[in-house]
Amino acid sequence: MNLKELSKALGLSQTTVSRALNGYPEVNEATRLRVEEAARRFNYRPNSRAKGLATGRAMVIGHVISASSQNEMVNPIFGDFVAGAVRGYAEHGYSMIVEYVEDREETTAYRNMVSEGKVDGIVLQSPNVDDPRIANLSDLGVPFVVHGRSSNVTDPYSWVDVNNQRSFQRATEFLIELGHRRIALINGVEDLDFARRRRAGYLQALEDAGIAPDNALMRSDEMTEVYGHHAARDMLRIDNPPTAILTASLISALGVRRAIEEAGLVVGRDVSVITHDDDLSYLKNGQDVPIFTATRSSVRDAGVMVAEMLIRMIENPDCGPQTRLLEAELVVGRSTAAANI
Numbered sequence: 001m002n003l004k005e006l007s008k009a010l011g012l013s014q015t016t017v018s019r020a021l022n023g024y025p026e027v028n029e030a031t032r033l034r035v036e037e038a039a040r041r042f043n044y045r046p047n048s049r050a051k052g053l054a055t056g057r058a059m060v061i062g063h064v065i066s067a068s069s070q071n072e073m074v075n076p077i078f079g080d081f082v083a084g085a086v087r088g089y090a091e092h093g094y095s096m097i098v099e100y101v102e103d104r105e106e107t108t109a110y111r112n113m114v115s116e117g118k119v120d121g122i123v124l125q126s127p128n129v130d131d132p133r134i135a136n137l138s139d140l141g142v143p144f145v146v147h148g149r150s151s152n153v154t155d156p157y158s159w160v161d162v163n164n165q166r167s168f169q170r171a172t173e174f175l176i177e178l179g180h181r182r183i184a185l186i187n188g189v190e191d192l193d194f195a196r197r198r199r200a201g202y203l204q205a206l207e208d209a210g211i212a213p214d215n216a217l218m219r220s221d222e223m224t225e226v227y228g229h230h231a232a233r234d235m236l237r238i239d240n241p242p243t244a245i246l247t248a249s250l251i252s253a254l255g256v257r258r259a260i261e262e263a264g265l266v267v268g269r270d271v272s273v274i275t276h277d278d279d280l281s282y283l284k285n286g287q288d289v290p291i292f293t294a295t296r297s298s299v300r301d302a303g304v305m306v307a308e309m310l311i312r313m314i315e316n317p318d319c320g321p322q323t324r325l326l327e328a329e330l331v332v333g334r335s336t337a338a339a340n341i
Contacts, residue, residue, distance in 0.1 A: 006044050010035060061089055061310065062119035063098045064109045076280050077249070077299055078125070081147065083281070084303025085123065092311045094120070107136045114142045121310045123147065129193050143313040145306050145322070150193055156321040158313060160305045164194045167295040167328035168246065169201035171274045174293070174330065175244045176209045179339035180272060184217040184242035186231045186252055195220065198248055198276075217242055228255025236263050236271070243339050244272040250285055253292055257335075272336040276328070290333030297328040 007014045012035070020027045020035035027035075038044070063082075086096055097118065101109045110133075113119045121143040124133055130152035137144045138157060146159040175183050185202050188195035199218075206213050216238055219231040228247060235242055236259060247253045253275035260271050267273055277285045277294035279301075285291050309322050 003044075006038060006042060009042070010038055057120045057314070058117055059094050060119045061085075061094055061096050061307070062110075062113045062122045063096065063125070064106050064113075064122075065098060065100050066106055067101070067103050076251070076283055077278050080278065080280050080298075080300040081125070081303040081306075084298075084300035084305075085307045086303075088304045088307025088311070092307075094307075094311065106133060110137060110140060110142075114140050120314045121145070123306055123310060127193050128191050129196050131193075143310060143317070145310045145313070147302060147306050148193055151196065158309060158322045160302055160309060160324045160326070162194070162297045162302070162326045162328055164197040164328075165201040165204070167201065167276070167297075167330075168198040169205045170330055171246055171293075171295050172202045172205035173209075175246070175272060175274065175336070176205065176211070178244075178272065178336060180244040181211055181339070182214075182217065182240060182242045182244070183211075184232075184235050184245045185219070186228055186245060186247040186256060187218070187220045188223050188248045190220045195248060202246060223249035223252045225251055225255040225258075228252030229259045230255070232256040232259035233262070236260070236265070242271065244274070244336070247273065247275045250275050250277050250280065250283060250292065250294070268335045268337050270340060272339075274336060277331070285331075286333060290331050291335065293333045293336040294331050295328040296331050297326055302326065 003014050003017060007017045010017060012031070016027065016031065017035050020032045021039060089096055099109050099113070110122060113122065119142070122137060123145055124137065125147045127134065127146050127148045127150040129150060131150040134146065134150055134153050134157050135155070138155065144158065146157060147161070149159050149161045172183060183206070185199065187199055190196050190199060203213055217235060221227045221231070228251070232245060232255065245256055247256050253273060256273055257267050260267050260273070265271055272293075274293045274295070277292065277296040278299040279296055281300065285294055285296075305324060309324065313319055313322065
């Protein structure tokens, strides 16, 4: 069904229907609700180009990937986040573009996107602890939302994030309650804000329990299966190895499990493991009973939330910065047990 046919079915002008669907304030609430209900019933989707001409918008959301983070393009976490975001965009008639740039050229890419009218808003992912891109986007005056936060940026900006510090504090406390004292952390790259917060939560739980942190039990790197394997393998070989391991990704947790098994040990009996689980579509943490005890928060759902927040800001320019802090759920699986001491 096209706009003309929908308008005829409603007995309204095409202009009125278009304005109702695009949120123009001069359309009264009863008419807007009637038009929206009919659009859903007839499965009507406005043409993005036509909507853009009517609103003066590009109907496009921009993402930028730099050379140093190009591996994110094949990372299932990135893929699930984008899948959620694209679903959110599509529901409001927006599409997405991704630009690949060399390092240190992100600011230029953002500036060109805005000045050339290519995008109505921008999503920034994987912020650093002190991320200059946030100030750059603020200066451009374009609506943007950050997936994550930047601890050292104090000016207000819009973001959706998981309470990473609290989730890893709770996971470490859970291991301590099981009697573990030698608890290792296999973290993400700690220039990234989420990883820094996770370390802070881990250290806070150790401090509260009177356990001195041991640098030999802490690692930080890109969250790959090989990294998880090597980090766990090396720590299991030291004189006083960990009895429990906390890892920042289900992907690296698979490497941790491989290292434990190669050492002739059993996950959940000899070494307990807790991981963060992004509830990935193609890498599920078991079925009815989770394989790993995990702090779980769906990255796909976060993508939908980011999209909805950004579109709300685009369509209501005076709404101001929006924020949403998500709490991860601690789910108990087969990978944890009381310390074998």
